[in-house]
Amino acid sequence: MRKAARGRPCLIRLPGCDGGGETTCLCHYRLSGYSGTGLKPPDSMGAFGCFSCHAICDGRAPIPEGYTHETVRLAHAEGCLRTQALIQGEVA
Template sequence: MRSTRTRRMAKGQPCLIRLPHCTGGGDDTVLCHYRLSGYSGTGLKPPDCMGAFGCMSCHSVVDGRSPIPEGYTRETVRLAHAEGCLRTQALIQGEVA
């Protein structure tokens, strides 16, 4: 898979998903794609505009590799991820995130 400008830009950025146990981002920050019906599926990654800058800890939770934090539900994790996508777009566009 080719690396896009947005994916390369993620390294060194703060985590914008901000779940409990977030490391804050930095060198472990990657672009975490938001799964949305019609834009993702088996073998189909969503476009990079549907991604959030996220640390490895938050990325593991949103991708289902780590358990959902106590007090959260799958829906609240998805909301945090979606808000992270909006913060990421604001950052990319030069707005305050």
């Protein structure tokens, strides 16, 4: 899934999203019990996300105005669901 992300549209869709394409990578969703020190979540818990959205989700960029940590996590989780639908052949 990591290689499949390149060239795909961003499915996280936060403000400042560049739409994806060449900047798209698999953005892993951090979930207790599945991630932590030295433990990366499985690829099935990832969303196709552009550089900008990935930076916000990972905390490298500030949370957009009007958003909270929880709404960013919701956007990331919805991106994971859209990614699963896309790879399973559903409309995203």
